[in-house]
Amino acid sequence: MELQLVNEGRRGPYAAKRLSEFAERCRRGGLAVTPQRLAIIKVLLDSDEHPRADAIFTAVRIQHPHISLATVHRTLETLCDIGEARKVTMLHDGARYDGNTTPHHHVVCVRCRRIRDIEILRLDRLLAGQSALGEFTVIGSSLEIHALCDECGSKRAKTNRTKQPRG
Amino acid sequence: MELQLVNEGRRGPYAAKRLSEFAERCRRGGLAVTPQRLAIIKVLLDSDEHPRADAIFTAVRIQHPHISLATVHRTLETLCDIGEARKVTMLHDGARYDGNTTPHHHVVCVRCRRIRDIEILRLDRLLAGQSALGEFTVIGSSLEIHALCDECGSKRAKTNRTKQPRG
DNA sequence: AACTAGATGATAATTATTATCATCTAGGTT
């Protein structure tokens, strides 16, 4: 089978392993291992809901009533920076619109957020044959390729990584 | 070639065709053909930048100094509703995070925004062999499959389409 | 135990988007 829903049953052991390695990965990333960070990664690893910051905040507050929402936002971005988490959609500084309604996909520069259209006929063909996925009825799809454009690549080489707004 | 950047040169004739059909498509969608809508679709079709609402607002204001930003936002969403435009990222009500850092993709219910992970090994293999795309150096990628979950599908059948927040 | 770079909490500020509502108009009818 080409496309398949990930078996949620596997998440338990996966989360345990990730958590056991977390402290070391923080150190490797130059980050302090704080109770807040541990609590946040724990909640994130235990969730299968791809939660928003506020949902994680709510969950973490049960054990850490004094944690700040700002800390949750900051920590989630930090975790993404060191590769310990991933933002499902990275373009969250504002909605972007496209007048091209023919099937196509996008390359996005992770730094300047420039977007260009791409065609992947084989992917479109693969997806055309997939009208359902478990309990989901497929409507359409869009591949987002994360990239660094040449201009930003050379800038990055010079300047020391300036954090991008909104992430 | 599997992946290729869309040739921007083709956009001129495409935009002209889309614009010529726009009035009819509005009527078909039950929408009035207003000068504001014409101005907005024109700007969108002429742009290759996948612009934000505020950029479209700025461009449209040259010819329509009295247009409101709210109209631009509303119109863009309306155009998406009737299939005359597309939002590059549809998840714009808040960032969603994922603790699973292994390569995988997502199915999203366009109504309730539930997300589930999917595996598409063939796509991952296809992308693994692609380290550059024109002026872009590939970092990673994520396929977002838009779908309707069974629960929302049956709801939609009953209730008359309630507009989703934020779109 | 002392030190300090970096982390946190509290809160203000910013920004994108949506809601509200009075007014206006596209597109049909008379």
Add this chain to the structure above:
DNA sequence: AACCTAGATGATAATAATTATCATCTAGTT
């Protein structure tokens, strides 16, 4: 051509997510 009305617009307020600021605190080192 004047008239009607559902729907569209403009102006502005409200909402909500995220980021900035800054005083305080603490993880990890000395």
